[in-house]
Amino acid sequence: MIVVDVKLACCPAARIDLPLYSLHCRLPPPTTTTQLTMAAAATSLANPAAFSSSLTRRCHHHQQVFPSIATLNVSNSTKQRSFKTLITSNPTLTRRPSVVAAATSDSSSSVSGASFHGTCYVVRDNIDTDQIIPAEYLTLVPSKPDEYKKLGSYALIGLPASYETRFVEPGEYQSKFSIIIAGDNFGCGSSREHAPVALGAAGVAAVVAESYARIFFRNSVATGEIYPLESEVRICDECKTGDVVTIELEQSLLINHTTGKQYTLKPIGDAGPVIEAGGIFAYARKTGMIPA
Amino acid sequence: MATLSFISSNSSLLFNKISISKQKKAPTKILAVMTPETSERKPSTTGSVKTGMTMTEKIFARASERSQLSPGENVWVNVDILMTHDVCGPGSIGVFKKEFGDNAKVWDREKVVLIPDHYIFTSDERAKRNVDILRDFADEQNIKYFYDITDRGNFKANPDYKGVCHIALAQEGHCRPGEILVGTDSHTCTAGAFGQFATGIGNTDAGFVLGTGKLLLKVPPTLRFVLDGEMPDYLLAKDLILQIIGEISVSGATYKAMEFVGTTVESLSMEERMTLCNMVVEAGGKNGIIPADATTFKYLEGKTSLSYEPVYSDAQAGYLAEYRIDVTKLEPLVAKPHSPDNCGLARECKDVKLDRVYIGSCTGGKTVDFVAAARVLLASGDKVKVPTFIVPATQKVWMDLYTLPVPGSGGKTCSEIFEQAGCDAPRSPSCGACVGGPLDIYARMNEPQLRL
Numbered sequence: 001m002i003v004v005d006v007k008l009a010c011c012p013a014a015r016i017d018l019p020l021y022s023l024h025c026r027l028p029p030p031t032t033t034t035q036l037t038m039a040a041a042a043t044s045l046a047n048p049a050a051f052s053s054s055l056t057r058r059c060h061h062h063q064q065v066f067p068s069i070a071t072l073n074v075s076n077s078t079k080q081r082s083f084k085t086l087i088t089s090n091p092t093l094t095r096r097p098s099v100v101a102a103a104t105s106d107s108s109s110s111v112s113g114a115s116f117h118g119t120c121y122v123v124r125d126n127i128d129t130d131q132i133i134p135a136e137y138l139t140l141v142p143s144k145p146d147e148y149k150k151l152g153s154y155a156l157i158g159l160p161a162s163y164e165t166r167f168v169e170p171g172e173y174q175s176k177f178s179i180i181i182a183g184d185n186f187g188c189g190s191s192r193e194h195a196p197v198a199l200g201a202a203g204v205a206a207v208v209a210e211s212y213a214r215i216f217f218r219n220s221v222a223t224g225e226i227y228p229l230e231s232e233v234r235i236c237d238e239c240k241t242g243d244v245v246t247i248e249l250e251q252s253l254l255i256n257h258t259t260g261k262q263y264t265l266k267p268i269g270d271a272g273p274v275i276e277a278g279g280i281f282a283y284a285r286k287t288g289m290i291p292a
Numbered sequence: 293m294a295t296l297s298f299i300s301s302n303s304s305l306l307f308n309k310i311s312i313s314k315q316k317k318a319p320t321k322i323l324a325v326m327t328p329e330t331s332e333r334k335p336s337t338t339g340s341v342k343t344g345m346t347m348t349e350k351i352f353a354r355a356s357e358r359s360q361l362s363p364g365e366n367v368w369v370n371v372d373i374l375m376t377h378d379v380c381g382p383g384s385i386g387v388f389k390k391e392f393g394d395n396a397k398v399w400d401r402e403k404v405v406l407i408p409d410h411y412i413f414t415s416d417e418r419a420k421r422n423v424d425i426l427r428d429f430a431d432e433q434n435i436k437y438f439y440d441i442t443d444r445g446n447f448k449a450n451p452d453y454k455g456v457c458h459i460a461l462a463q464e465g466h467c468r469p470g471e472i473l474v475g476t477d478s479h480t481c482t483a484g485a486f487g488q489f490a491t492g493i494g495n496t497d498a499g500f501v502l503g504t505g506k507l508l509l510k511v512p513p514t515l516r517f518v519l520d521g522e523m524p525d526y527l528l529a530k531d532l533i534l535q536i537i538g539e540i541s542v543s544g545a546t547y548k549a550m551e552f553v554g555t556t557v558e559s560l561s562m563e564e565r566m567t568l569c570n571m572v573v574e575a576g577g578k579n580g581i582i583p584a585d586a587t588t589f590k591y592l593e594g595k596t597s598l599s600y601e602p603v604y605s606d607a608q609a610g611y612l613a614e615y616r617i618d619v620t621k622l623e624p625l626v627a628k629p630h631s632p633d634n635c636g637l638a639r640e641c642k643d644v645k646l647d648r649v650y651i652g653s654c655t656g657g658k659t660v661d662f663v664a665a666a667r668v669l670l671a672s673g674d675k676v677k678v679p680t681f682i683v684p685a686t687q688k689v690w691m692d693l694y695t696l697p698v699p700g701s702g703g704k705t706c707s708e709i710f711e712q713a714g715c716d717a718p719r720s721p722s723c724g725a726c727v728g729g730p731l732d733i734y735a736r737m738n739e740p741q742l743r744l
Contacts, residue, residue, distance in 0.1 A: 126542060126631065135728035138379045139411060139418035141425075142495060143386025185543040188576065190727075191478040193383060193494035213576055214547050215478060219494035280500060280508070281391045289368060290504055 116205040116227075116247040118178030120256075121167055122239050123159070127182055128189035129216065131158035133198040142197040142223075149173055151194055152201030165241050167202070174203040179245055182209035183236045186228075187216025193223060200225025206247055208254055208265060210234055222280055229254075230266040238263075344606030346514040348549040348581055351489040351603055355472045363513035363612075371403070372471035372488075374501045377457050378408040380476035380494070382425040387499025398433050399505035405437040405466055406430055407457035412722045413444055416730035420444075437464070447687065447720040455686030455721030458482040458654040462566060463688050465595030469584035469602035474498070474507060479654050481572045485565035486592075487584035487602050489549075492573065512578045513612040514549040514605075515540075519556040521620040528664055529564035530656065532556070533571045534625040535617070538635030545577035548612060551605065552582045556619045562591040563660040570655045574632040626744070647741035649676065652683030653726035659692040666698045666709040675714040681735035682715055683724040690721050 137154045140147040152174060156167035168175045180199070186209035187195060196219050199207070206227035207220070220228040229247065235254065239245070243258035252265040284290045343360065345353065353361050355369035376384050388396065398404050406426045411419035423441065430438035439460060441453040454460035458479050461467055469487035474480065476498045483490035493507070501507050519532060537544070550572045557565065565587075569580030584602040592600075624638040651657065651665050662684065669676070684690040693706040701709060707718060716735075725735040737743055 130728075136730060139416060139422060139730065141382040141386060141422065143383050143390065185546070185576065188542055189478065191476060191480075191492035191494055192380065193476075193496060211543065211546070213543070214578060215492050215494065215573075219496065222494055222496035280496065284500070284504070289506065 114249045116179060116249075118205065118245070119176060120179040120181050120239055120241065120243050120245045121156075121165070121175070121177035122181045122236050122241045122243075123156075123163070123183070123186075124236060125183035125210075126185045126188055127159075129187060129192050129195040130189055131160075132156055132187065132195040133192065134158040137198075138192060138194055140194070142194055148197065148201050151198040152203070155198040155202035155204070173201070177241070178203055178205045179247065180204055180207040180209075181231075181236050181239050181245075182207060183234060184210045186210075186212050187220075188213035191215045191219070193219045196220040196223055196225045196228075208235060208247065210236070229268070232264050232266060235263050344608035344610065346516075346549065346551060346609040346611065347487065347583060347603045347605045348489055348514055348551065348579065349511055349609070350605075351470060351472060352509070352511045354470065354603070355489075361511055363511045366508055366510045368506050368508055369472050371474055371501050371505055371507055372468070373403055373405060373461075373466050373473040374498060375405045375407060375457055375461060375466070375473065375475035375477070375480065376426075376498055377406075377410055377475075377477060378412070378419065378422045378426060379410045380498065381406060381408075381429075382422045383495035384476055384498035384502065385425060385429050387496050388502040391499060392503040396503060398435070398502050401434050402436045403505065404433075404435050404502065405461065405464075406435055407439050407454060407460050408441055409455055409457045409460070410723045410727060411729045411733070412441060413447075413720050413724075413734060414730040414732050416732070419730055437466070439464075447690075453687065455684070455689070456654045456657065456723055458566070458570065459658060459685040459689070462486070462562065462591075463595070463686060465592060465598075468592070468596060468598060468600035469588060470600055472507075474501060478573045479570050481577065481580045482566050482570040482654060484569040484572070484580040485562060485582050486588055487582060489579050489581065490569075491579045510547075512547055512549045514551050514609075515545055515577075516551045516553065516611045516614040518614065518616045519552065519554040519619055520616070521556055521618045523556055523559055523619055524622075526624055527619065527622060528661070529560055529567040530571075530661075531622060531625050532617070532619060533568050533574075534627055534632070534635050535622055536615070537571060537575045537627075537633050538625065540575055540615075540633075542574060542631060542633045543576040544633075545572065545575040547576075547578055550575065550577045550580045551611075552580065554617075556617075557582055558585060558587075560587075561660060562587060563658045566658070567655060567661075571632070629742075645742065646678050646744050648678050648735070648737070649680040649744045650683070650725060650735055651681065652685065652724050654685060654723070657683055657685035657689065657721075659689050659696065662689070662693055662706045663696070663698055666704075666706040667700065669713040669715075670698065670701050670704070670709050672713075680710075680713075680715040681725070682710055682718040683735065684718055684721045686721050690718060693718050 133151065133154055134157060137151065140151050142148050142151060150173070153168055153172060155175065159167070167177060186207060195216055200223065204226050206229055208229045208231050210231055212220075212228055212230070217228050220226050227249075231254070238259065238261060239256055240258075243256050245257065246255045247253070247265070248255070249268070252267050254263045254265055256262070281290070285292045345360070349361060349363065352367060352369060353359065355371075356367035357370075358367065361367060388398075406429070408423045408426055412423070414420075426438065427440055429435065430440070439452045439454040441447070441450045443449040447453060454464065457475065457477060461473070461475075461483055462485075467473065467483040467486040467488060467490070471488045473483045473488055473490040474493045474497070475490070476493060476495060478492040480490050480492040493501075497507060517536060550569075552565075552568050557568070560568070565582050569582065572580030583604050588602075625635045626638050626641050628634045628636050628641070651662065662682070682693075684693055693710075696705060697703045698706055698709060710718065719734050723729075725733050725737065728736060731738055
């Protein structure tokens with residue numbers, strides 16, 4: 001049964017709100033995966049990543065016009081015959097792509113020159129937190145260093161067998177892949193912070209997804225474990241597991257050395273100065289929300 | 293700070309222009325837009341600057357001590373209740389101590405609710421240790437609400453133990469209209485049924501709340517779902533929310549509030565409303581919310597002595613989109629593997645072979661769910677054909693199974709009907725096998741099977 005992602009016009013198109021958080025950029029440019037992991041671990045334990053004061057971006061480029069009811073029914077019929085679209089929604093609602101006042105034009109300039117280089121691991125849409133870190137491992141408490149390390153060994157162990165390459169080899173605590181490339185709605189499902197933690201503990205430096213589920217994104221930035229970057233196009237369709245890639249944060253660029261292609265990434269946002277402050281707790285102290 | 297302005301227009305007056313601006317008070321004339329705009333005219337030139345707010349926006353405004361705000365703004369809100377459980381509590385406590393110091397005190401010992409519920413009835417030592425961590429913290433901080441369990445062999449021997457956190461929060465009167473409730477669990481959105489803002493957060497955010505009682509949140513725009521029509525006998529709120537998720541997809545409500553209104557919603561019990569809001573996160577939603585009414589107030593009577601002030605969406609509030617559903621046209625649904633939005637009609641799945649049936653969880657383990665199941669079993673008069681596991685959400689629900697007469701059964705209780713139908717006896721209340729967890733959790737699927 002093919003699951004067609006029926007995107008009713010209003011919702012994806014109106015994904016105007018960028019996730020709240022932005023990324024910690026004080027990590028030194030990683031030379032090896034291990035170094036980044038250690039840096040990430042140290043930074044994440046000391047300085048969970050920062051908030052941005054506000055992040056905006058352009059509306060999603062998907063549907064701009066609300067489909068008519070007839071169109072909806074037709075598209076649903078390819079999904080499964082009998083599940084009817086019975087919800088009526090306003091057919092003349094139009095959504096225009098550039099109404100968002102983007103305050104992000106100066107975004108990436110504040111992110112100091114961090115770049116990530118490594119091999120990538122490619123996953124599809126809707127990778128949920130059960131796949132990232134199955135529930136049976138949640139007895140491990142991320143704030144305990146030895147259990148943090150163990151979480152890394154189980155990262156993405158819940159992926160189905162159709163993913164022939166395992167993310168972390170049996171017996172290892174780290175992955176040889178330091179960048180994950182994903183489709184839509186990465187990290188959907190549970191609020192478990194163990195999910196970005198497991199990825200970070202396994203040595204993931206950054207995830208480049210088409211879009212994120214909100215709690216996962218928020219947790220990623222709060223912990224500083226991984227950089228949750230967003231792509232403009234479906235990079236997951238054009239990259240393969242094992243490709244060598246570089247992410248240049250300042251230029252918001254992903255370069256796939258294996259295919260020779262480059263992709264623009266969406267800017268992190270105007271969180272640069274907040275990131276420089278060094279994390280949610282540091283930000284709160286700096287702005288006087290909690291005593292220094 | 294960046295401002296958002298997104299403009300929607302349509303041919304009915306259901307939608308209004310949403311414009312967010314920070315300038316002076318708007319002129320009183322409100323423009324009713326009849327045709328889609330063709331030019332990008334700024335709100336200030338059209339004279340339709342909005343001041344109405346949705347109930348979610350109002351809750352944010354009150355919690356951040358602002359008179360007005362709009363979707364997209366990031367605000368520091370005062371948290372009324374922070375809930376955590378045995379899986380994420382220890383991690384949150386770890387962050388709290390690390391950031392605020394080993395001797396730090398929580399911001400308010402009466403606003404932290406510790407509810408062990410996930411990995412309870414198991415021999416897993418780390419799982420038991422995690423409940424111990426909660427207990428140590430509760431003792432050290434003199435936490436008022438800690439629903440402890442020590443005797444795992446007999447859940448009834450633990451007078452404080454409740455069961456599934458989201459149901460326990462409601463039953464213990466911690467859900468109140470107009471408040472902000474955050475919890476370290478994705479289904480914290482369940483509490484929105486009480487007309488409050490409730491959402492799931494991670495350990496680090498929870499650690500922050502523990503120390504400060506505040507959280508930096510972005511105000512979400514609202515999707516409005518108007519459900520009208522008399523609820524047919526063969527439908528439950530779960531069918532309604534599955535219909536919605538099936539249509540808007542698992543990312544259809546990402547970063548948005550889902551507001552449920554209409555005559556059908558008004559006719560639903562609190563438990564059914566909780567089911568609706570519970571699965572908001574399955575659509576990617578930030579929170580689900582239902583306006584408080586007489587049903588809500590009656591439910592809360594005797595459960596809480598704290599005062600509360602409900603809020604309601606303004607008539608001219610702006611919504612991102614509005615959906616209208618005539619529930620009389622719906623049929624029972626099933627979410628098929630492997631996604632909550634892969635919905636099909638139950639009647640079309642009747643030839644699918646099942647390996648087992650599990651009735652439980654925060655979504656489907658409340659009294660109303662068991663009564664509905666009992667009525668189906670009673671009507672069939674048959675025995676179940678596959679192993680059927682019954683896991684009530686809380687101690688209260690467990691009691692109801694054994695005491696409440698099922699309508700139309702001639703005085704039988706749910707437990708009697710389940711027994712006669714050959715189901716497994718009702719088990720200790722907890723999240724149970726829904727989330728999985730340690731391999732020895734009751735009814736856990738430890739091999740590929742099809743479970744309803």
